[in-house]
Structures are given as structure tokens and as C-alpha cells.
Amino acid sequence: MMKHKYWQLFLVFLKLGSFTFGGGYAMVSLMRRELVEVNTWMTDDEFTDCLAVSQSIPGVLAVNTSIYAGYRVAGSFGAMVAVLGCVLPSFLLVLVLAHFYGQMGQFPVIKKVFLGVTAGVTAIIAGAVVKLGKNAVKGSFGLCLCAITVVGMVVFEIHPIWLILGGALVGVWYSKQVKQ
Amino acid sequence: MIFWQLFSTFLMVGSFCFGGGFAIIPLIEKAVVENGWLTFAQFADVVAISQITPGPLATCAATFVGMKQAGIIGAVVAMLGLLLPSFVLMFIIVKFMAQFKHLKWVEAVLAGIRPVTIGMMAAAVIFFLQLSTLNEKIHFLQNPDWYHFSVQWGAMAIFIGVLVLQRFKINPLILMLSEGIFGGLFL
Numbered sequence: 001m002m003k004h005k006y007w008q009l010f011l012v013f014l015k016l017g018s019f020t021f022g023g024g025y026a027m028v029s030l031m032r033r034e035l036v037e038v039n040t041w042m043t044d045d046e047f048t049d050c051l052a053v054s055q056s057i058p059g060v061l062a063v064n065t066s067i068y069a070g071y072r073v074a075g076s077f078g079a080m081v082a083v084l085g086c087v088l089p090s091f092l093l094v095l096v097l098a099h100f101y102g103q104m105g106q107f108p109v110i111k112k113v114f115l116g117v118t119a120g121v122t123a124i125i126a127g128a129v130v131k132l133g134k135n136a137v138k139g140s141f142g143l144c145l146c147a148i149t150v151v152g153m154v155v156f157e158i159h160p161i162w163l164i165l166g167g168a169l170v171g172v173w174y175s176k177q178v179k180q
Numbered sequence: 181m182i183f184w185q186l187f188s189t190f191l192m193v194g195s196f197c198f199g200g201g202f203a204i205i206p207l208i209e210k211a212v213v214e215n216g217w218l219t220f221a222q223f224a225d226v227v228a229i230s231q232i233t234p235g236p237l238a239t240c241a242a243t244f245v246g247m248k249q250a251g252i253i254g255a256v257v258a259m260l261g262l263l264l265p266s267f268v269l270m271f272i273i274v275k276f277m278a279q280f281k282h283l284k285w286v287e288a289v290l291a292g293i294r295p296v297t298i299g300m301m302a303a304a305v306i307f308f309l310q311l312s313t314l315n316e317k318i319h320f321l322q323n324p325d326w327y328h329f330s331v332q333w334g335a336m337a338i339f340i341g342v343l344v345l346q347r348f349k350i351n352p353l354i355l356m357l358s359e360g361i362f363g364g365l366f367l
Binding site: 017018019020021053056057058059060061062063064067068071079083086087089090091093094095097098099101109110112113114115116117118119120121122123124125126127128129132133136137138141142143145146147148149150153154155156157159160161163164166167168169170171172174175 | 192194195196197198201202204205206207210224225227228229230231232233234235236238239240243244247248252255259262263265266267269270273274284285286287288289290291292293294295296297298299300301302303304305306307308309311312313319320321335336338339340341342343346353355356358359360361362363364365367
């Protein structure tokens with residue numbers, strides 16, 4: 001009986017992992033549909049919890065949500081099965097592409113296609129910066145941190161780790177200031 | 181040994197991965213380009229590949245770099261490094277779930293990190309804009325003549341075009357296909 005559930009879980013996450021382009025957040029709405037509506041493995045509230053926790057810790061979002069959801073549905077082994085299903089399609093496909101990447105140099109048109117996609121993706125990221133920035137960058141505090149990050153990264157080429165740690169420390173410091 | 185390097189590099193990436201795929205572009209770039217595993221142009225290709233394949237950027241990068249450096253086992257090892265922090269942290273949280281929700285400092289930490297991730301995404305935009313329109317990443321500190329550059333207007337056109345087009349709810353896959361076709365034909 002349990003084996004059946006593990007297999008079902010695996011298939012659901014295999015589907016999620018195969019059809020979501022564009023990263024973790026894109027996968028979230030599809031995941032909600034599969035877990036809450038189609039399979040009724042979780043309630044909406046539980047799924048919201050899942051999302052909240054997954055965004056509160058570091059790690060690939062799609063992986064975090066898969067672990068949490070998989071664990072809720074079928075324990076530790078369920079978590080592993082869910083993650084496996086989620087990353088397998090990408091893993092296999094990229095493995096193949098990486099293998100042939102070296103030979104792509106013989107086809108300059110592929111380089112141009114990639115360049116086109118890169119230019120387009122850059123614009124999409126820019127759009128996401130604006131859209132997410134409205135919520136995530138609040139007040140002069142947020143704006144300062146954001147600006148320092150950009151300058152730090154682009155001009156001074158500081159490692160992102162320091163900026164993230166700095167942001168965390170500043171966040172804690174700031175919350176103490178606000179309390180006073 | 182290369183396996184240990186792959187594992188520890190992506191362990192680092194997985195441990196500092198905040199804010200979703202695009203925000204961690206600078207993180208992965210530092211990890212993978214600075215130690216010579218990929219050139220910046222190759223890294224941009226990996227980002228492009230991650231867009232045309234399902235799955236997030238981080239897993240694509242881990243698989244690709246791992247494979248290039250040490251074959252299929254390298255790819256598996258890199259993936260394991262990437263996934264491990266998630267498993268460990270999730271395990272801790274699930275055990276202490278009730279307390280976790282009420283820790284005020286968690287919210288404070290995240291409030292500080294959120295603007296930083298937006299900044300990182302903005303930096304990624306600047307980097308890729310440099311790469312696709314100027315053909316290289318500019319090193320401001322090392323290169324005092326940095327303002328001498330030539331613009332590739334074809335790529336700039338695609339950038340501006342998509343910037344405008346994404347306002348209209350076009351299917352992202354179609355958008356990507358047209359970017360690729362435009363690039364292949366006109367660049």
C-alpha cells in the first residue's frame with residue numbers, strides 16, 4: 001500500500017519537474033493544483049505553510065517545497081522520492097545537452113540562438129526585478145540595501161555570500177532600531 | 181579531488197540560495213566562473229539552457245558543470261551538494277516547526293535578505309546585458325578604460341523587444357522560441 005503511494009508521489013513530482021519552465025515559482029501553482037486539488041494530499045493552509053517555510057530557508061525553492069510536501073505526504077522517504085521525481089527530468093536532459101555542448105561550436109547558429117535567448121531572458125529578469133522589487137524593496141532601508149548590493153556586485157565584484165550575510169545582519173540590526 | 185570540489189562548491193551554492201533562480205545567478209557565477217570551470221560566456225549559455233529545459237537554474241548549472249568536469253558521477257556529486265543543505269535545514273525545521281514560526285529574528289533576517297536578492301537580480305541583469313550587447317563582462321576596478329565598448333545592436337533590440345513584450349501576456353515558451361529564432365537569424 002505504501003509502495004503505491006511512493007510511486008504516485010514520484011509520478012506527480014516527475015510531472016512537475018518535466019513541465020515547469022522558469023524556475024521554482026512557476027512550479028508552485030502547478031504543485032498546488034496537484035497536491036491540494038487533484039490528489040487532496042494537503043489542504044490549502046498546509047500548502048501555504050509549505051511555501052512559507054520553503055522561502056524562509058536557503059536552498060532551491062523547487063527542492064525545498066518538494067522536500068516539505070513529500071515529507072508531509074509520505075515521511076522521510078516520501079521527501080526523497082519527491083525530490084528525485086522533481087530533478088530527474090532536468091538532470092537527464094541537461095546531462096545530454098552538456099555532452100553535446102562541445103560540438104555545438106561547429107554550428108555557429110546555435111551560439112546565435114543562445115545569444116538571442118540570453119538577451120531575452122535578461123529582459124525577463126529585468127521585468128521580475130521591477131515586479132518583485134515593488135514588494136521586496138521597502139522604504140529607504142530596502143532601497144539602500146538593494147543599491148549597495150548592485151554597486152557591490154557590479155563595480156566591486158564582491159562575493160554574493162558577503163552581501164547576503166550583510167543583509168541578514170543589517171536586517172536584524174534594523175529590527176532592533178525600529179523597536180526603540 | 182574534483183569530486184570533493186564539485187560537492188563543496190555546490191554545497192555552498194545550495195546554502196546561500198535565496199530568492200529564486202535569477203537571484204542566484206551571481207552566486208553561481210562566482211562559484212563556477214571564478215575557479216575557471218566555465219568562462220562567463222559559457223555560463224551565459226548554461227543560463228540559456230536552463231531556460232529551454234524544465235527545472236530551475238541551480239540544478240541545471242550543477243548538472244552541467246558536474247558533467248563537464250567529471251562526467252555523470254560529477255553531475256550526481258554536484259547535485260548532491262546542492263540538495264544537501266535543503267534536506268538538512270528542512271529536517272531541522274520540521275523537528276522544531278512550532279518554535280520556528282514564532283522566532284521574530286527569522287523575519288528580521290529575511291527582511292534584510294529580501295532587498296539584497298532583488299539587488300542580486302538587478303546585478304544579473306547588468307551582467308547579462310553587458311554580455312549580450314557588449315560581448316563581455318566589464319571589470320570596472322581592473323579596467324580603467326571600461327567606457328570604451330561597442331554595442332551589439334541586434335542583441336539590444338531583442339532585449340528591448342522582450343522588455344516591452346512581456347507586458348502582454350504572451351506564453352513564455354513562445355517568447356523564448358522567438359528570441360532564439362530572432363537570434364539565430366539576425367545576430
